[in-house]
Amino acid sequence: MDNAIVVEGLRKSYGKLSVLEGINFSVRRGSVFGLLGPNGAGKTTTIRILSTLLKPDGGRATVNGHDVVTDAHEVRSSIGLTGQYAAVDEYLTGEENLLMMGRLYRLSMADTKRRTAKLLKQFGLVDTAKRPLKTYSGGMRRRLDLAASLIASPSVIFLDEPTTGLDPRSRLVMWDIIKELAAGDTTILLTTQYMEEADRLAEYIVVIDKGTVISQGTPGELKARVGSERIELVIAEGSDFAAAQRAICAEGDHADPKKRTISVATKGGVTELKDVLDRLTRDGVEVETLSLHRPTLDDVFLTLTGHAASPADANGTSDGDSKRCEAPNAEDAKEKERIKS
Amino acid sequence: MTPMPHRVEPARHSELYWMLSDSWVLTRRSIKHITRNLDQLLSLIIMPVMFLLLFRYVFGGAIDTGGTTYVNFLVAGILVQTLAFGSSNTTVNLVLDLRRGIIDRFRSLPMYSSSLLTGHVLADLFRNTISGLIMVAAGLAVGFRPTADAGEWLKVLGLLLLFTFAVSWFCAILGLVVRSLEAAQWISFIFIMPLTFASSAFVPTGGMPAALRVFAENQPFTIVIQAMRAWLVGTPIGNDGWLSVVWCAGITVVCMPIAAWLFRRQARFPAL
Ligand SMILES: Nc1ncnc2c1ncn2[C@@H]1O[C@H](COP(=O)(O)OP(=O)(O)OP(=O)(O)O)[C@@H](O)[C@H]1O
Ligand SMILES: [Mg+2]
Numbered sequence: 001m002d003n004a005i006v007v008e009g010l011r012k013s014y015g016k017l018s019v020l021e022g023i024n025f026s027v028r029r030g031s032v033f034g035l036l037g038p039n040g041a042g043k044t045t046t047i048r049i050l051s052t053l054l055k056p057d058g059g060r061a062t063v064n065g066h067d068v069v070t071d072a073h074e075v076r077s078s079i080g081l082t083g084q085y086a087a088v089d090e091y092l093t094g095e096e097n098l099l100m101m102g103r104l105y106r107l108s109m110a111d112t113k114r115r116t117a118k119l120l121k122q123f124g125l126v127d128t129a130k131r132p133l134k135t136y137s138g139g140m141r142r143r144l145d146l147a148a149s150l151i152a153s154p155s156v157i158f159l160d161e162p163t164t165g166l167d168p169r170s171r172l173v174m175w176d177i178i179k180e181l182a183a184g185d186t187t188i189l190l191t192t193q194y195m196e197e198a199d200r201l202a203e204y205i206v207v208i209d210k211g212t213v214i215s216q217g218t219p220g221e222l223k224a225r226v227g228s229e230r231i232e233l234v235i236a237e238g239s240d241f242a243a244a245q246r247a248i249c250a251e252g253d254h255a256d257p258k259k260r261t262i263s264v265a266t267k268g269g270v271t272e273l274k275d276v277l278d279r280l281t282r283d284g285v286e287v288e289t290l291s292l293h294r295p296t297l298d299d300v301f302l303t304l305t306g307h308a309a310s311p312a313d314a315n316g317t318s319d320g321d322s323k324r325c326e327a328p329n330a331e332d333a334k335e336k337e338r339i340k341s
Numbered sequence: 342m343t344p345m346p347h348r349v350e351p352a353r354h355s356e357l358y359w360m361l362s363d364s365w366v367l368t369r370r371s372i373k374h375i376t377r378n379l380d381q382l383l384s385l386i387i388m389p390v391m392f393l394l395l396f397r398y399v400f401g402g403a404i405d406t407g408g409t410t411y412v413n414f415l416v417a418g419i420l421v422q423t424l425a426f427g428s429s430n431t432t433v434n435l436v437l438d439l440r441r442g443i444i445d446r447f448r449s450l451p452m453y454s455s456s457l458l459t460g461h462v463l464a465d466l467f468r469n470t471i472s473g474l475i476m477v478a479a480g481l482a483v484g485f486r487p488t489a490d491a492g493e494w495l496k497v498l499g500l501l502l503l504f505t506f507a508v509s510w511f512c513a514i515l516g517l518v519v520r521s522l523e524a525a526q527w528i529s530f531i532f533i534m535p536l537t538f539a540s541s542a543f544v545p546t547g548g549m550p551a552a553l554r555v556f557a558e559n560q561p562f563t564i565v566i567q568a569m570r571a572w573l574v575g576t577p578i579g580n581d582g583w584l585s586v587v588w589c590a591g592i593t594v595v596c597m598p599i600a601a602w603l604f605r606r607q608a609r610f611p612a613l
Contacts, residue, residue, distance in 0.1 A: 011528075053445055073451055074450055076451040081446065082556075083442060086442050087441075087443045087444075087445050089443055090441075091371065092373060095374070100366055100370060101450070103363075104366060104447070105351070106354075107349055107351060108352035111349050115349060149446075153348050153349045293457075
């Protein structure tokens, strides 16, 4: 049994509103899996079904081989859930919350105490352990919420936007904890709105929108799909922009004479970069600034979920004035026309 | 970083052990809610004390209670009213739990879901015992002179617990059928107000119009009040002693499964 989570044709609707329209994916045991999508895509709904809080209308899902509908009890024994909204008790102290969850997870008294002490320490909550949660800040509450879902060291963990509202340091701590859990053979399914987070943590990503899977792959694969790495150049004022274009533009590259920017696709090697600069130097073109741009998961997200017109937009290289480079001559002619007018 | 801990195995015990353990864990939680939320406890005491003073000093002089003094007559009624309002906290607390995120956590745990209900109801026993004691003390301060011996005090305590248990299960049902917190706050009044006023809590039923009188003399609150009064100050008890126990047991037996069923349905648990 290689997959910890298997989802087949999952469907769910709220009244007439169809939220999930046949979702399929599987999560390899011991991996970190990212579920991405815009607001309202159905991420939380999927997690609620997988954690037995909600019954699907169709399709099936298993966690550790147990069906989430018919073997709900077995599923519950092996999962930890940190929902999108804090699920902790306001009147109890941080420590009491963890002790309570431990017992409800059916740990022995000794294990409950041991795990509580360890998690309070791990999440930096020792000093506030004896204070009721009413006095906690949002981030402290979030950390306790996460600690609570780890109390029984479950083998599958669902994290619905685990780092929303955390400060950068706490976020890094959380990332470390997640990586550590994954290294210890825990399977983690997480959703997030921070693409950097998904990029750093997730080995495999599924993007859903309007209840269907619109793309999936490793972060690298997804990024490669929206475009390649690019060299972005700004040509100095005194230099001949057209000459620069002739020297380095190939089909599919972008040039913007007004802003004097050129964007060239590259495989990212140093030789290639040197070659571009050499050619410009040879033709007497001076470069003002140069930067390398890698597509990010943000680009993937924006492109896939239809909030950007083209991959170029997503790459951040262009705006309305940008032109795709065509065969050099045609471009030349156009440029001349522009100078005339 | 610290090395990954080995998986923690659940402890091995019988299902009965876990059922009791879950209930105990959640009862302790609910009791902490009571002791740490003094506003709630205070509001529970203030209203009955005001009723006590109001009836004792304003209406008391105009109400004829035959052989007993009015304050001796009144305390059993105020006590039962206090218990009923105390139990109505279950309605509110249940709605609060169901609307807050914590219910999601409970539902995703391998625990007995209905122990959440049990926790609230058992915590009511704790709360009502305390507020009952305070009411008796307040009564003593304004001239209440009970004649009960130790055995009768024990009976009063027993009935207090039985009555609380029954009304709390009923209030749990209310908490499971209302949709909002606002509704939870008034819905129990709809039941408790008529049942306490159309009873012998504050005035003898003799002066009521015929139809109301039939209701007032036979409804469970009156029967519980009469039994308490008989044990506290020695008024004639008739059948009220055993009848009150039958009523409380009956209400519990009917309400408990309904509440459990509603809870499972409302929480949309997959069959467990
Ligand atoms: N209880 C409910 N009743 C009716 N509609 C609901 C309910 N819960 C969710 N929805 C709807 O289902 C859709 C998907 O919601 P879901 O919470 O799964 O989205 P999400 O991907 O988690 O979004 P977000 O990123 O904003 O958290 C939304 O259109 C939402 O309005
Ligand atoms: Mg969500």
